[in-house]
Amino acid sequence: MTSIAILGLGPRGLNVLERITAYVCNGYSSQPIHLHLIEPGVPGVGIHYDDQPDYLLLNTVASQITMFMDPTVKDAGPLLPGPNMYEWAAGLDDPRYNQCTPNCYLPRRLFGEYLHWVYQYLCRRLDRFCKVTLHKTSAKEVIHRPDQTFSILCDDQTEIDADFLFMATGHSENYPDERDRARIQFVENNRFRNRYLQYVMPGPAPIHTHFKDVPPGATVAIEGMGLTAIDAIASLTVGRGGRFHRNAETGALCYKPSGDEPCLAIISRSGLPLSCRAINQKGASDQYQARFLTADQVRHWKMTKNRGELDFFNDVFPLLLKDMQYVFYTTQATKLYGNSYAHLLGEMLVRLGAEATENLIVNDCPGIELFRWENIANPIDDSALGDPDAYRKWLISFLEQDLHEAQLGNVSGPYKAACDVLRDVRDNLRNAVDFGWLSPESHQQFLRRFIPVMNRLAVGPPVQRLEEMIALYKAGYLDIGFGPNPKVALSEGAAQFQIVSTTFKEQKKSIYADVLCKAQIPKSSPTQDRSALIQNLMKRGLIRPFTNGNVDVGGIEVDDQLNLVTSSGESVPNAWALGTVSEGSKFYTYIVPRPCVNSTALVDAGRSVTTMFRQSLRPPLSEQGHEPGKHSAMGA
Template sequence: MNTYHVAIIGVGPRGLNILERIKAIFEQQLIEMELVIHLIDPGEPGQGTHVANQLDYFLVNTIAGQITMFSDTTVTNAGIVVKGQSLLEWASEQGYRYADGSYIKACQEGRSLSENDYLPRSILGAYLTSVFDKIVYSMPSNIKLRHYRCRAENLVAGEDNCIDVVLEEGYKLAVNFVFLTIGHSQSKPDFEEQKMSDKVLACGRHNPHLAYFHNPYPITKLTSISPQASVVVQGMGLTAYDVIAQLTVGRGGRFIDNTPEQLWYKPSGREPQIMIYSRQSLPFSSRGVNEKGISGQYQAKFFTRQHIDQLRQRAFQIRRTYQLDFFEELYPLLFKEMCYVYEVTKLGIIELNPQLYVPLKEVQDAIEYIFNPLKNSDFKDHDDFKTFVLKLLEDDIVQAFGGNVSNPLKATTDMLRDVRDNLRYAVDYSGLTPSSHKRFLKEFCPIINRIAVGPPKERNIELLALIDAGIVKLGPGPNSTLEFSEQDSKFLLKSTQLRSPSVNSFDVLIRAKLDSFYPTTDRSKLIKNLLRSGMVTPYKNGAFHPGGIAIDESQNIVTRDGKVYKNIWALGVLVEGPNFYTYVLPRPFVNSKALQDAGRCVLAMLNQIVCHETRPLHEAKLEN
């Protein structure tokens, strides 16, 4: 019997998708062969960054009913459908219930789980490992698994299209196929960040509380921050909410119910003083209460693939290129779509005639305000800016309670999540001109993240309570500048758009931003070695590098010399650049892109075996 060997490097959710598809697709095939799958990951199987041993106040940012690791009948071109439990179904079966503000297993009190619950990430981690266990225990007899609790450090091309996977300590493993699904990474500090670190290190003897965290994860390292320290958090997105939770509830503070829209915060006395700021210094908008069920999605009227294709044809006729300018050609369609959703929802009707639709001026103004609430703003001082942001935050929470179908604002912003696949269709594989691609990532994506993929409303209710309690303060307005005073051994945050300038000093700086994946700055030995050998190369759209490594449209890696390795696939964060928005977990009944990609890659591997494009390996021995 012929034997083929497969390496999955990184067994988080993306690697788990590949494993599930291999099991499902190869189990269906009546092929006389043996498949040996080598799983290479030092962590718990399936979990990736969603570790099961973290504290319960860190929540998943997607409702429980909209997370799954299994395909369904909507998923196209991905192989046979094998049903499995969603996160909600698994957690309910395990006996989790919501009681006294927590999700507790085997509890008789409280209520059963809802599809709209935002569960702790620890439960998601346990779910992912349970999916792994289910797949492993049901493997057919001709598929073997070997798990290496270590990291891969290199790939070396061998004879007959085989690949040597170099593990830690120099051991080599010969395989026929490789799936690179290594997930999130950590980048080396850039020049400015390294300079900041050096200054902090040099001045530490003058300020015992002085510290700089380039990356807040693992979040437990923030326990070193003294309660007497003053902390500035750079970034107001989802990572900032983690940092705030760790420094408040993680230190024994408690939220106490007042009304459904309001909480009180009872400090433990061990919280440091915290100030949060970002480029706009606006908190992320709350998610609207889900009224769409598990699979409900808005269907675009204007920002459609058909219209995108028409724009490409027109661009080719005019400019001899199929690449589009996002702001000139695509944004008007998306803006019109938002106007349409807002107006239909506000009127309380099912639809307007798309052929005749022209947005009203007042509707256009409403959408422009969603994008930029600070337009034409003028703030006297720090208190004036704080009053503005608190009003914006309070109004946003009220809107969120209105729901993502019934409330005009939340229906409009949630629509942006529903048309994400169309956005991918427009952007993936250099769909935009290089200059437009750069501007899209720098200017448009931060706005989309702020208005459409924010936290559950409960997180912003908690933020208001922390501000009321004086634990958290808002930064001094948009475009504040951060400096380091070597004389004072303090960080200085200065306003730039207040009529009465404001300066605040701090002991600790926390950079609350997830690193994007840029191969040349990644800390991983695997990526460093692959770059050095030229087996992978940074992805380029013209002269612009948006991030990620180069791949073709089949997810196969492309070398520095332009060679395509048909037996090596890369998926997930590693290819955030040629692919757009790879961070999200699969969602049931919406033809999830993550499940599609996994299925397509595994089917391609099967085809190579069936067509005898690679020779079998009888045994993949570890060699040093």
């Protein structure tokens, strides 16, 4: 009997389980299989816990989330039909969700329910074909035997033998770094003087659980302006009984406090919140098709360069920028002059260099605005940095303009359509940077200079969240006036955290906070990961951190087949790692699969499982005269 172990059964582990189910139900295994699923929590759910409040939302529309394959997914094996999240939610016997639209943003909790339903759906189909054992525990040790099999020791002392191993352990929870330790020590030393003093490091757990002891009227400083910060704000306002409503005359969103809220301040290095998602006009699967940063171009680089020679800002970024410009200009042209003009302009743009493109737009395209990356990467006017009031006024105007652009849509709105290119061509970008193709110096610049801007432009919250932020500011419950690069000091005298602006020329801004929340997703870092499994695998040399030269990129190293790479640099052909545990070797593993776009999460699971079946269990049917993707296991 062949034994297969999946360590971790969140979304990535579920992708692997779905592929195994499709293969087994279509008769791809000529020998008995025992499938070991090792997961201490609710199977399938990962960090999308079912006890989260409904105000914690996904930031992807329901129709763009799936856990099932489709014909666009290449070389991943047979199809196993199943609903995307919108289709599943619309079929629920629940009036809160069965009237949802394809473009709605559903609660994160409901995504957890969908994932668990997928798990049950798969297990029902597997039941007739192989033995499935769910181990409600965590793996803490894996021994790689001389015969290339594995012995897995779990927290409950269960020992599992496996011929094949899939690591899908999800988000990490890291040890505190030096700055964290100083803040923790500060709280311990001063808590007797300020009983509300608290330092919050949420990690992957839902953030609302960390604020139970924060009293009304306390001041909470939120460090970070990303999705975790959005959740923190919702938890401390709506989660405290506050309510948002529309002004009947102006239509503006307003906030009605409950009286149980703390005072909030939000800070970050950039001083800018994430841009909100535009109204979706692309359905579940429409995407801009790259004209410049194409798959063919990436293949050409890999044929003409060695691994580690690609330069992001010299080679890759100029083509990505041209794709964004192409969409920005043709979208404006369509609105101003119609489809024929826009088509002709597009035909010219693909043939022109950067200088000729700018000359064309300036001299021959009246009314079409130029696209400047520097204006969106660094949009803060110098005039806004004079004092806190000037910055607040500028920032509110900037956010209101972002709301306006979002309402125009991700196809019809030139700005948001251009920013959506960052999502639509992400696979080509991923193929260019995965597995150390960038030079070490370029990889470091990619992480420092490009990723923060890309995140702000392309992976933000729904429109609703940005409206709420503005409403909270206007109601006096959210301070946003610190500008870029504020400083957090530990005030022994006040027994509070002191937040101080650093960039205003004429006037400093300073407040004291009882609670400091580090609203940032922990980096996948094997050397800092609290996981006993990761630490033991490192000690045994079965895994090693991924570095590019002397640059610590993050995650464990996998090769281009997603096999584990040992401390000696050898690939382990029957062990794979998928998802955030390998974030570094792979780029942007955080996203959930999207239907009908050859989603990388589905591709990765399909390739890994296909390789496993080719290695030992049975040649795929495609090698026996059948086409992958043409077989349905729905009736299994």
